[in-house]
Amino acid sequence: MPNPKICREQTCLLEREAGQEYCTLHVRREGKTSEDLSIALEKYKELCGRQIHNAYLVKANFSGMYLDHCNFKYSDLTDANFRDARLYKVGFDFSYLDHADFEGIILERVDMRRIKSGLGIYFYQTIFDYVLLPHVDKIGKKCVYDTQEPREPQKAYDVYHDLIHIYRRLGYADSAGHYYECFMDAKREISTGLERVWLTLLWLICGYGERPMRTFLTFIFLIFTYAILYVAVGGPTEDTNNFIEASYFSVVTFTTLGYGDISPTGWSRLLACTEALVGVFMNSLFIFVFCRKMIQ
Template identity: 30%
Template sequence: MSDEPTCAYVSLENLSCCEIAGDDGLCFWHSPAIDKSGMKLKDRLEAFAREDGLLQGIQLKEADLSDVDLVNRGYNIGYDLSYADLYRANLTGAHLFNLTFRHGSMMKADVSNANLHCCDFTGTNLLGVRWHGARIDSMIVGEQLKQEQAAHRAGRWQKHKTALDNFEQCEEIYRDLRKAAEQQGLFEMGGHFIQKELTMRRYQYPPWSARRFFSKFIDLFCGYGERPLNVIVFSIILIFVCAIAYFLLGTTSSGEAVGFSSAQDWQTNIGHFLNSLYYSVVTFTTLGYGDITPVGASRLVAAIEAFTGSFTLALFVVVFVKKMTR
């Protein structure tokens, strides 16, 4: 048994490295003090992975890992490089299928033409990553980016400048991911990223500003053009709200009042509500048969509903066609 000291690195999962330690108490792979800039480490890293070396937390800033193959063949679980630092690393053409890379740093790394299928980058810094030609289908980035979480924390602590900077970084990351997804023909994924991109942009607007309010409305209304179902839900809600307004404010049909009255029995009131609902539908769709006519304040409601309905139907067609023709 060797008396040489082993690496002092211990991961957050309490996994220890068994490599020989250097002067700083850490091995070649885990020592940030060893400059690996430009070092061609493809073969060494592949051998280290095959020998079940601890890949978590490895420090490979600016290392040359082009064409590295880190596919854990024969196993359902890929290699785990969580907490690793691959700042500006060259990973062009790398094979990283099913790799776990959580809470690490890929900042400004080059993954051009790499296979990142099923990789998990949850909590990883992806700012400035070059995605050109990379296969990113089924890639996971988590519900929130690392900078997104930091931005929300900074906002709660009233550190607005820090929050703004992090939201700007998030917007850039999501924009790059969206472009990469669209380049690969992954339009569903691209649609998700554009929603996140525009959401990050919204957070950069001043609170309570008109731009922020309008952006939030568009998000709720149609998910920035990516959620046609939202338009349908909005339409149904508007139709029912206006129907209730017509029922309470009153309309006329063939000279007879149509609306709620405490003097009427419940069957008559239900019938009048159904007539109000019918009138709301034809007004929303701008059909306007003319068999029911608004009176008094109902005319204002009808005008607003007709305008909103025509706009909503046109928007739904645009959003639906956009989704279906991808």
């Protein structure tokens, strides 16, 4: 015969709240206070252990609390407030953490790899100490500061900086590379003047070093653009004033092969000089970007 004073959740031995069928952790009420949660969690550890199943903690206030050696399993912590809290060896297996506030929190040896969803978590000024994060799809390809209105690019810049180092340490090169692009986008947005122009150029021609195919397409575009310019100024020479010959000369000049079978004249000499300089830069950039991706 079930005890009428005990929570109806099968894994829980806590007493029910007054007028409710469930305890503080499982009753479907939003905005539970840190005082109530602190008492309930201590009692739960004593009576039921450290695996907290099916807790309903939507908009719960964990602000400033210290949580250790526990695992919230199959729980709903959507919009929970963990601001300025400290978590040590805490797990969130198969739980929801969407839009949870982790600003200013200290995470020590926290395992978030098996969360169900964590889209829009506020990670600003979070201290990560050997934290295990889930796949990028579970926490979002863009951080909340990049998607909310108004956007906060400076906070996004700091968050992406932390995520890059975490995923590199975990060995997830693709995830780290993705957040590196986001990091550079945020940096470009908060920069001004020549720095912003330079970052925009890097984004266009190589995706900040993450997209070698973009560099290759820039190669093709520049080679044929110069070929058109050669034809426009009368060809590399009068005898080679056609698109086929101009394209051949453009490839030889851009790649700095310099066969010498065609010697430019007139304005083509100036174009050839600029193309050679651009070609040296683009060849070096392509080798760098390609090797960078292969090493990752």
